[in-house]
Structure formats: structure tokens, C-alpha cells
Amino acid sequence: MDEERRGVYPFCGPCTAGSEAWRAAEAAGPMGARFYGHRDVCENCGSSVRTLYNTVLWIPVSKVGTFRIVPTGGRSYVGRRVVDPPVRTVVRREPVSAIVDHPELDGSPEYKQAEVYWDENEPGQALPFYQAALVEREKVLAADDPATLRVRLRVAQGLLATANYGRAIAWFELVTPQLVDVFGPHHELTRAATEATTGARLMVGGPRSEARLLADIVAADTESLPSGDPQVLRDRAALGKAQLACGDISDAVETLSAVVRDAPSAHPDTEVYRAALIEACTVAEARGKKRDGRLVDTARQVLSRADAPTNR
Incomplete structure (x- = not known):
């Protein structure tokens, strides 16, 4: 937090208030995403509003959303998703513990x-x-x-x-x-x-650095802890999410499938891991590669096991 500007570094307070945290996925090759436009430049933090599109052969085909972007050198940047002012609704009652x-x-x-x-x-x-x-x-x-x-x-x-x-x-x-x-x-x-x-x-420093760091952590975990230990499951699940953000979709499906397989059934944490695996399967199916299809079939079997929860 920048105490003077009251924002989430490197964004100023007003730009932070009008946006939300966002994780950018890495993409390479002809299929990926690209920012277009450059407007509403902020005098305080220098961020600008740009529109992100999914691309095929570098041609925009669908809009992902609108973001505030601060370039950090070369092709790297820090971004936050622009959000509309929330519609005033009934305030959720504080949950009872x-x-x-x-x-x-x-x-x-x-x-x-x-x-x-x-x-x-x-x-x-x-x-x-x-x-x-x-x-x-x-x-x-x-x-x-x-x-x-x-x-x-x-x-x-x-x-x-x-x-x-x-x-x-x-x-x-x-x-x-x-x-x-x-x-x-x-x-x-x-x-x-x-x-x-x-x-x-x-x-x-980005999804690839995150994936390498988490891979090292998981390697250290597995030397001293069983596969079903909560710390191991938590770290491996984060690794799978990082792999997905890197575009290493097959690795992500394999990693998250193993997490769900080893996680205890009917546990709130397992619900989070299952949701992550479902997301990875959806991305893999959209990519349409043959190897991905086999991995997704195996993952779906893990997700549909008899003792799995059914509310997701």
C-alpha cells in the first residue's frame, strides 16, 4: 500500500477503487490475447484503460474485458480489471460462526x-x-x-x-x-x-516464476510429508493453477487431478480443488488437443467418483 496515494502499488487510490485484482494468463503463439486501445490516462499513477481481446492468428475474436494497465518495461505490465460501480443491494448478513x-x-x-x-x-x-x-x-x-x-x-x-x-x-x-x-x-x-x-x-514475477517457485515447494513437501497432507494438497493445487495461467494446460489437469484424487471427500477445501480442476478441464476441452482429451476423460472420472460431493 502506498501510504501517500492510498492505492495498491503501482496504482493510485482512485484507480484502485474503480478496479479489482486480476491475474493475467501467459499465452504464446498465434492463439492468445492482446490489448487494444489506450484511453483515460491517470495523471496520478500513469495507468490507462485498455480492452483485452482473445485472438486467433493474432486477429481479435472475442472481448475479455476492460483493464487498467501500467507498463513495467518491454511487454510486461501490471493490470487490474475495471469494474462498474456495484449496484446497491441488500447487505449480506454477517455469517454466524x-x-x-x-x-x-x-x-x-x-x-x-x-x-x-x-x-x-x-x-x-x-x-x-x-x-x-x-x-x-x-x-x-x-x-x-x-x-x-x-x-x-x-x-x-x-x-x-x-x-x-x-x-x-x-x-x-x-x-x-x-x-x-x-x-x-x-x-x-x-x-x-x-x-x-x-x-x-x-x-x-509472473505465472512462470510462480510455477517454478511452487514446483520447488512441492518437491520439498513430498520429501517429508504424505501425499494427502493438507499442506501438500494446498501447495500442489496452487502449482496447478499457476500451470494453467502459464498455458501449460495438460500439466495443470494432471496436477489438479492428483490433488482431487488425494484430497478427503466432503471437505470444504476439496470443493475448491474440484472447482480448479473443472476450470482446467474446460480450458483443455476448448483447446481441442487429443492428449488433452484423454487427460480430461481421466479427470472427469476423478470428479465423478462415488464419494465426491455433487454441489459443484
Whole structure:
């Protein structure tokens, strides 16, 4: 956060307020995407509004959306999706947590110490205490219970603050869809997660750098942890999402299929992993390659296994 301009670096406050965090996928060859236009140049941050189109043989065929872009040299850039002012609707009621039946969780020494460090702007000091508090919460509360999600978000933010970018991205990839489902897309916690994810990716340097970093993390995971360990699943799922953003679609389908296969059924985290695999399958089917078709068939079998949830 730029304290003077009150925006998400490198965008100023007004441009941040009129846009949302966005992840650009890498594309190469004749099929990809391209920006057209250059308007509404901001005097504060220098960003401009451009329209992104899907292209075939470098010819625009369909509109993706409108974005604020700040060039960062060469063909690289930082972008945010332009959003229309939200239509005023009934405010979503704050979700009720089952923690009301477990007041000892908020009173635990680990959680209280974590909150003290956080209030003192010491996220690195708070992180191990939040991690310990999260272990205790997940023993009695659902993974997507509002009280659990608040601590999960703090763990992700603590990892980001201590420059553990790969594992921070993995946590944000998992917790952001859950925050959207429980609190809504415009809640302050959801926005904090989406903006923090963008910040982590800026520090890493793009989808390919992110995929390499996560591949190294997954390799380290598998040396010491079983395939079904929550950390392994979380990191591998983030790797699959990064592979998809790179355009390595077959790798993404394989990675995410293995995650869903190893994940526990009827668990809120597994729902997030299943949604990611469904997205990868949709992209693979649209590409129409023969090898992709075989991988998608296998992935669909994993998704339709007898013990899989059916609400996605």
C-alpha cells in the first residue's frame, strides 16, 4: 500500500477503487490475447484503460474485458480489471460462526498472543501463534467456518509479510474462494485476500516464476510429508493453477487431478480443488488437443467418483 496515494502499488487510490485484482494468463503463439486501445490516462499513477481481446492468428475474436494497465518495461505490465460501480443491494448478513459453542478458542493463549502481535504490526511474530491457533480451531470447527477463515487469512497474510511468497499464494488460492462463498465478494476480508494475492504475485514475477517457485515447494513437501497432507494438497493445487495461467494446460489437469484424487471427500477445501480442476478441464476441452482429451476423460472420472460431493 502506498501510504501517500492510498492505492495498491503501482496504482493510485482512485484507480484502485474503480478496479479489482486480476491475474493475467501467459499465452504464446498465434492463439492468445492482446490489448487494444489506450484511453483515460491517470495523471496520478500513469495507468490507462485498455480492452483485452482473445485472438486467433493474432486477429481479435472475442472481448475479455476492460483493464487498467501500467507498463513495467518491454511487454510486461501490471493490470487490474475495471469494474462498474456495484449496484446497491441488500447487505449480506454477517455469517454466524460455530465458535459461539467453543469460546475457549478465542480465549486460548496462542490466539490471544497472535492478536497482540498483529495489533502491534508484528505479523512475523504473530504468524506461529496464528498457525497454532488454526490447528486448534480446525479440530472442532469447519474449515470454512467464519472464525476459521479469519485465522486462515491471518496465516496467509503472515506468510506474505515474511516473504514466504509461494506458500502465501497457496493459502490465498485456497481461502479466497471460501471467503467469497461465506462473506461475499465485496467484504473487506475478501478484498484483503484478493489484493494480497496480487501483491504476492508481483513480488514473485509472473505465472512462470510462480510455477517454478511452487514446483520447488512441492518437491520439498513430498520429501517429508504424505501425499494427502493438507499442506501438500494446498501447495500442489496452487502449482496447478499457476500451470494453467502459464498455458501449460495438460500439466495443470494432471496436477489438479492428483490433488482431487488425494484430497478427503466432503471437505470444504476439496470443493475448491474440484472447482480448479473443472476450470482446467474446460480450458483443455476448448483447446481441442487429443492428449488433452484423454487427460480430461481421466479427470472427469476423478470428479465423478462415488464419494465426491455433487454441489459443484
